[in-house]
Amino acid sequence: MRREFRWPRLLTPNGGGIAYGGDYNPDQWPESVWNEDIELMRRAHVNTVALAIFSWSRIQPREDEWDFDWLDRIIAKLGEAGIAVDLASATASAPMWLYERHPEVLPRDRFGHVVNPGSRQSWSPTSPVFKEYALAMCRRLAERYGDNPTVTAWHIGNEYGWNNRHDYSDSAQAAFRDWCERRYGSVEALNDAWGTAFWSQHVNSFSEVLIPRHMGGDSMVNPAQQLDFERFGNDMLLDFYKAERDAIEAICPDKPFTTNFMVSTDQCVMDYAQWSDEVDFVSNDHYFHEGESHLDELACSDALMGGLAQGKPWYVMEHSTSGVQWKPLNARKRHGELVRDALAHVAFGADAINFFQWRQSRSGAEAFHSAMVPHAGADSALFREVCELGESLQALSDAGIQGSEMERSRAAILFHADSEWATRSETLPTMKLNHWHDVRDWYRAFLDAGLRADVTPLRDDWSGYDIIVLPTVLVLSDADARRIAEFAASGGTVVVGYATGLVDESFRVGLGGYPGAGGGLLRDVLGVRTEEFNIVGDEAQGEASAVGLSNGACSRLWQSVATVADGEADDVAVLATYEGEGAEDWELGGMPALTRHAYGAGVGYYVGCDLRREDIARFVEAEFGDASIRADSRLMHTRRIGVDENGNRVAFDFYLNRGPKKPVNVPEFTGVPLVEHRCAPVAGVAHGRVLQRNGVLITRQRLD
Ligand code: GLA
Ligand code: GLA
Numbered sequence: 001m002r003r004e005f006r007w008p009r010l011l012t013p014n015g016g017g018i019a020y021g022g023d024y025n026p027d028q029w030p031e032s033v034w035n036e037d038i039e040l041m042r043r044a045h046v047n048t049v050a051l052a053i054f055s056w057s058r059i060q061p062r063e064d065e066w067d068f069d070w071l072d073r074i075i076a077k078l079g080e081a082g083i084a085v086d087l088a089s090a091t092a093s094a095p096m097w098l099y100e101r102h103p104e105v106l107p108r109d110r111f112g113h114v115v116n117p118g119s120r121q122s123w124s125p126t127s128p129v130f131k132e133y134a135l136a137m138c139r140r141l142a143e144r145y146g147d148n149p150t151v152t153a154w155h156i157g158n159e160y161g162w163n164n165r166h167d168y169s170d171s172a173q174a175a176f177r178d179w180c181e182r183r184y185g186s187v188e189a190l191n192d193a194w195g196t197a198f199w200s201q202h203v204n205s206f207s208e209v210l211i212p213r214h215m216g217g218d219s220m221v222n223p224a225q226q227l228d229f230e231r232f233g234n235d236m237l238l239d240f241y242k243a244e245r246d247a248i249e250a251i252c253p254d255k256p257f258t259t260n261f262m263v264s265t266d267q268c269v270m271d272y273a274q275w276s277d278e279v280d281f282v283s284n285d286h287y288f289h290e291g292e293s294h295l296d297e298l299a300c301s302d303a304l305m306g307g308l309a310q311g312k313p314w315y316v317m318e319h320s321t322s323g324v325q326w327k328p329l330n331a332r333k334r335h336g337e338l339v340r341d342a343l344a345h346v347a348f349g350a351d352a353i354n355f356f357q358w359r360q361s362r363s364g365a366e367a368f369h370s371a372m373v374p375h376a377g378a379d380s381a382l383f384r385e386v387c388e389l390g391e392s393l394q395a396l397s398d399a400g401i402q403g404s405e406m407e408r409s410r411a412a413i414l415f416h417a418d419s420e421w422a423t424r425s426e427t428l429p430t431m432k433l434n435h436w437h438d439v440r441d442w443y444r445a446f447l448d449a450g451l452r453a454d455v456t457p458l459r460d461d462w463s464g465y466d467i468i469v470l471p472t473v474l475v476l477s478d479a480d481a482r483r484i485a486e487f488a489a490s491g492g493t494v495v496v497g498y499a500t501g502l503v504d505e506s507f508r509v510g511l512g513g514y515p516g517a518g519g520g521l522l523r524d525v526l527g528v529r530t531e532e533f534n535i536v537g538d539e540a541q542g543e544a545s546a547v548g549l550s551n552g553a554c555s556r557l558w559q560s561v562a563t564v565a566d567g568e569a570d571d572v573a574v575l576a577t578y579e580g581e582g583a584e585d586w587e588l589g590g591m592p593a594l595t596r597h598a599y600g601a602g603v604g605y606y607v608g609c610d611l612r613r614e615d616i617a618r619f620v621e622a623e624f625g626d627a628s629i630r631a632d633s634r635l636m637h638t639r640r641i642g643v644d645e646n647g648n649r650v651a652f653d654f655y656l657n658r659g660p661k662k663p664v665n666v667p668e669f670t671g672v673p674l675v676e677h678r679c680a681p682v683a684g685v686a687h688g689r690v691l692q693r694n695g696v697l698i699t700r701q702r703l704d
Contacts (some may be wrong), residue, residue, distance in 0.1 A: 005215075006256035006280035007351070008153035010047050011082045015395035017047065020374050020390055021083070021317060024049035026074045027058045028361055034074060037359060038081045038379055038676065044161035045390025046083060046288035049358060051157050053088040054120070054263050055135065057095035068144055075285040079150030086258075087151045089141065089244050091134040092158035093120040098133055105130035107167035110214045121163035126175040131243060133700065138247040146252030154252075155317075156244045156259045159285060160237040167233070168213050177206045179232045193506035194224040199204035223425045224507040227475075234271045242278060251320040256280035260317035261308070263301045265289040268436050271417035273457035276308040283315035284409050285356070287324060288341060290331040293444070295344060295658055299636065300443040302348030303455040304415055310460065311405050315686070316342075320381055321355055322370035332370070335381060336678050336694035339389045340656070343677060343696045344575075346396065347638045347654035349406040352395060392675045399654050399674050399700050404642025409454045411467035411624065413442050416458040418475040418505065425507075428474075429533050432557055433499055438471035438610075441559025442497075445616035446657065449625060450633040463487055467624060471497040477505040488525050489600030496526055496606050498558050514560065525604035527568035527597035530560040534586050544582035549593050551576040553615035562592050572597045575619075578609075634664045635691070641703070649703040657691035664691050671701030 009015035021041070023186040026034055038641045041049075052059070052071060060066055075085055099106060099117040105127040105595055109116045123130045186603070187205055196202045201222060203209055212221040212229050245257050261272050263282045276282050284305050289297040305314050320469040321338050323330035333341070342353045360371035372386045416435065423433040439455060446453040456462045456471065458480060468487065476484070481501065488494045501517030503509055510516015513529035523529055535558055538545050547555045553576060562574045573596045578588035597604045605623070607616075646652050653671060656665045657678075666689045678695035682688035689697050 002277040003280055008256050011084050016402050018393045018402055019048040020393050021048040022047040022355035023357040024051050027055050038077055044387045048084045050086040050155050052090045054093045056090045068575040076149050084152045085150050086155045086250050088155040088387050089138050091137055102129050107164050108169040110168050116355055124167045124169045124171050125240045126171040135247045138244050142248040142251035154248055154257045157239055159260055159262050165233045168211055174210050175490040176211045176232050177209050180209050181206045194222055203461045220427055223427045227507055228420055258283045260285045263304055265297055273459045282309040283317040285318035298344055298445045300440045306349045306406050307456040313349055315352035316345045316350045317354050318356035320370050321372055325368040338385045339677050340694040340696055342389050351402050364633040374385040395674055400644055407639040409452050412456040412462045412465040413453050414458045414470045415439055415455055416473050419473045422474045430535050430657050433472055435472040440469045441542045441613050444467050445613050448617035448633050449621035467493040470500045473500045474502055476501040476517035478518050481521045485525050488602035489606050491601040493603045498560055498609050525599045526606040527565050527572040528595050528606045529565045530562040532561040532630050534559040534561055544585045547582040548580035549576040550579040553611050555609035555668050557610045562608050634658045651701050651703050653699045655697040657695040666697055669699050671699035674700050
């Protein structure tokens with residue numbers, strides 16, 4: 001059951017508009033700075049801040065001492081200035097006195113060492129003692145600010161799982177046993193699911209079930225146990241979130257709840273499809289990936305956010321105005337990139353644009369992380385850009401963009417948290433699998449082909465799409481295999497990637513040929529059967545490290561050794577075979593690498609090997625291209641559809657330069673330009689523009 005969608009009100013006359021602001025940490029500054037903060041926020045059109053995320057030790061400096069005065073004062077100042085507060089539960093980082101008094105709340109690492117306090121989330125999600133302290137804080141905040149009109153949303157925790165997702169403490173051990181008992185009911189069912197006949201792992205009771213602590217040397221964890229441990233870590237944190245939310249909701253039921261997800265390049269750590277059911281609005285922290293994939297990666301992460309939000313608007317809780325400070329090399333953003341990234345998030349359905357953080361810290365681990373007000377102060381190019389963005393967002397708010405929803409694509413790439421965890425297993429034919437990265441490669445290949453795909457959680461309803469793509473969806477339950485087969489049988493197009501459907505939800509391999517999902521059902525959809533995998537790479541010196549295909553494509557990691565299934569020869573079209581020196585050397589020559597199979601009223605494609613992005617793009621264009629394809633795939637386009645005050649449908653069109661370095665033309669747009677960022681007119685063409693590097697054009701038009 002999903003909670004009802006509720007969006008935080010702003011303090012604007014009608015409560016609407018795009019929320020704009022950032023994490024605000026006034027407790028890091030003397031109060032003399034606060035008035036300047038408010039003055040600069042107004043100058044930048046800031047209308048919302050996330051407050052008190054890390055303020056526990058300031059609010060409760062000692063176990064029996066509470067100090068809300070400073071928080072009262074800053075909330076009052078913000079309210080007077082028309083700036084709404086997304087108030088945190090303040091529990092992301094606990095005070096030292098708590099750890100001193102209750103060291104048992106600390107998590108342990110897989111070697112059994114205690115994780116020391118001093119950073120963030122140094123607490124065990126299964127510690128009842130810690131939960132008691134956290135819930136006491138939640139209740140205090142709800143009692144004090146539940147009726148405060150400036151507080152319009154609750155920000156529970158912060159980036160759950162960032163530091164304590166894998167906890168190997170004794171309390172985790174006990175909770176895992178209970179979790180397994182709830183999941184399996186009987187110890188026989190667990191033995192069967194985990195395949196414990198292997199390596200004498202049979203257990204006689206749940207009290208013998210272990211969390212996967214370090215077992216010496218390079219010993220490998222049972223992958224089914226590991227996958228359950230990932231699910232368990234997710235569930236414990238989700239339970240913790242729910243307990244905090246419910247404690248506040250019992251006192252203050254009328255304000256929406258969220259917690260910030262971590263969906264970006266190498267972070268998609270929790271089963272966010274499950275979490276999305278438990279928040280009133282979905283929010284995300286997105287940190288850009290430097291280099292040529294910058295905008296594409298942002299778009300792909302945002303597409304998954306759109307999927308998680310099920311079409312509703314969602315909230316950018318954090319992104320950066322420029323460089324971060326937590327990578328080996330922290331590239332800054334070029335001028336124009338701050339505005340472009342923020343508008344790109346709006347293009348992909350965000351109705352809130354917030355940064356980490358408002359004022360750049362002077363001390364601490366994040367002093368060199370960019371912010372809205374940099375060390376240089378307000379007289380800076382960066383702050384001027386923050387103000388420019390505020391104006392653009394105001395123009396979009398005035399044009400009524402808030403609440404409009406993304407136009408859906410024809411194709412959905414399916415994301416699956418279980419598969420994301422499972423592809424990290426060390427027990428697979430290669431340790432180089434990565435489901436989320438393959439989702440991104442496919443996403444980018446669609447863009448390269450002039451198409452745009454959505455990204456949708458496997459567990460949700462994707463039956464309304466024409467095409468679904470399953471890239472490295474390693475784990476498929478029988479039920480999921482059936483849903484996929486039914487989708488194809490009733491006219492859908494299914495694209496199955498090379499390492500999809502190899503194991504079930506308990507990491508049991510499907511037999512009779514790969515992919516064995518659904519007892520062979522997925523093979524029926526494909527009409528193709530794989531007996532072995534051929535794994536190549538530069539590590540094997542003197543061996544061919546790439547295998548060519550007859551259509552000019554190239555595979556560099558994984559080739560399924562496949563044959564057309566018996567009796568399917570008439571229904572299977574072999575689109576490409578393995579061919580060339582590498583193929584001959586590995587005895588793959590002439591075997592099917594890419595196939596299409598008619599199944600019921602639909603089609604099943606098998607992409608039996610990893611491909612370069614350009615090869616995937618050619619496949620997408622050849623099989624799914626249509627006349628609507630944009631001539632220049634360097635132009636990214638999205639549309640949001642809303643309703644104006646008279647009930648008419650309106651479209652907001654977004655055009656972005658994917659270049660990334662060269663200008664790109666918007667040859668002919670319709671509607672009235674609302675925002676033109678790094679966008680030049682074309683002489684003599686009223687409805688033409690040139691988007692410079694980082695350029696964006698946003699237009700509005702009535703549809704009926
Ligand atoms: C060792 C062990 C076997 C098996 C193989 C796998 O030789 O003795 O049980 O684990 O490695 O390569
Ligand atoms: C995360 C946290 C923030 C901050 C940023 C820095 O998103 O939520 O508190 O540490 O990272 O990028």
